[in-house]
Amino acid sequence: MRHIVVDAMGTDTAPGPEVEGAILATRERWAEVTLVGPQDLLRRELARRDAHGLGIEIVHASEAVTMEDAAAKAFRLKRDSSIRVAARLVRDGKADGLVSAGNTGAVMATAKITLGVLEGVERPSLAAVFPNSKGTATVLLDVGANVDCESHNLEQSAVMGEIYYRAIFNVKRPRVGLLSNGQETHKGNSLTRETHARLKQLPMNFIGYVEGRDLYNGRVDVLVTDGFTGNVVLKTSEGVAEVITGMLKEALSSTTRAKVGYVLARRALQAFKKRVDYSEYGGAPLLGVRGVCIICHGGSNANALKNAVRVAAEFATGQVNDKIEHELAGASLGRT
């Protein structure tokens, strides 16, 4: 069985969701789990719950990175932070992967510096996984690791995303699309046009330009964009869901019959919010680092953490990183 470390101090209400998630994942036998954080606190939390015989271990870390900490500074100053201790365990081969719901910037920086990047990878890329209306998954990347990209960065993102999709979702030739402002070839900006020319050359099922709406309709499996645009897309989606909730509430609060409709509508909207919130799909893998690193939303619950442990174990078992190194070496991508 795979061994996954969970940064126990990441969520907004840590360490409750982390401890609970670790227990659930261990019960399902998805992985052996080690929790990293203040050991007295974690011992008490485990003792309060029914965790006997599960073999969940604790590794002590005296500090925690907060949402207010700047990423680079957090890494430099908090040498005994739970995320840094967790990353060291992966680096030293004592675990197969890590899960953290902490400050995304700090987790990315810590993973990149502590674990290093894979052979041939210039920059890691954060991939968010969404279930779409066809019932399959769409991977959007990058959603925030690299806000300033050149075309070879997007090309590497595409290769890593495609390999991840194949390994995790068992699809032989996932459809890879490039996010643009229109499907026609003459659309796009200079970055997408350069990237389009690169992706056409690759031995993958590249379907060309796709649009923002295609994130949700199942037309594409791997949707490639830069970290700035990807993050804006994520947050715009959340905003639309919020305003629609508000409008529905207004429209459906008039009569009793309508209120029944509202309760049901709200359920559908909550389901949508979960789709947009990538943590619900087990967190976002940081592709390209030497090791397995799954990043969850700060508001994640125990269920999200549990799923993230599963994804981390599958990532390790699927040998995603070996495949990335192998294919990047074969394709001789990058600054060419």
Next chain:
Amino acid sequence: MRHIVVDAMGTDTAPGPEVEGAILATRERWAEVTLVGPQDLLRRELARRDAHGLGIEIVHASEAVTMEDAAAKAFRLKRDSSIRVAARLVRDGKADGLVSAGNTGAVMATAKITLGVLEGVERPSLAAVFPNSKGTATVLLDVGANVDCESHNLEQSAVMGEIYYRAIFNVKRPRVGLLSNGQETHKGNSLTRETHARLKQLPMNFIGYVEGRDLYNGRVDVLVTDGFTGNVVLKTSEGVAEVITGMLKEALSSTTRAKVGYVLARRALQAFKKRVDYSEYGGAPLLGVRGVCIICHGGSNANALKNAVRVAAEFATGQVNDKIEHELAGASLGRT
């Protein structure tokens, strides 16, 4: 009264919505309207409707630009297209502004080449207007005129959008925000960081970075971004609305009571779709050209065209272009 020309061959179902919209706008006495297109066809369309005594004129144009035409080619090859004839009327001072629901790229190119740009403006910027959940309007620009921007282009967009907002919505100090991947100053990419530094220096109510969700919550009046990102934001919003509609349909088709809820929910969703579709708010002004040019969605109905005629007349009356030239000259913006 202002005199507005309407390209009668723009919408997907032209010239019905254009002719109808012209009649409605004239009846409301918002402007005198001239329709541009094949004169026999337009005469028949006017005769079929109750347009007597409204004084709607027709100017003949033998060609129409289609959605398939590439923008630059359409301009070069279709010298007698309805959009080009309409733009000439504005250029020659025979009308105060034009409205078109045609191929957006072709309309922008034609307006820019035929009318020219205002003194001090490097590139025009397309502004979309959304009602937000606070009941006010939010202007998002650029939504597609310039997909490759530098910071001085975004700066000019901000200035033009702010002036437009003041003139049309009668707000003294509209809040101007810069779209980014987070509100904190250390967020953003190199383009937004450079632009942030520029906007801070301007004599406007600049509130710093805002996020995609702020387009809908009324936190900001003028939301500045490049044309690539702005267009992606628009289309992502449409996609989210579509998938939520689908999920609601599923959730609410189970019982009769729920079905009643669905009918009401659908109404709210349609209202949201209208919000996202900028044409419903009277079309998107192309800011920075020497003249008034309002661009509508190809799927616009008569009501949208009517509103666009009103916006064009208000734009002319509000002397938006004089103000833009005056403020750009005073601020000595641009490539500095």
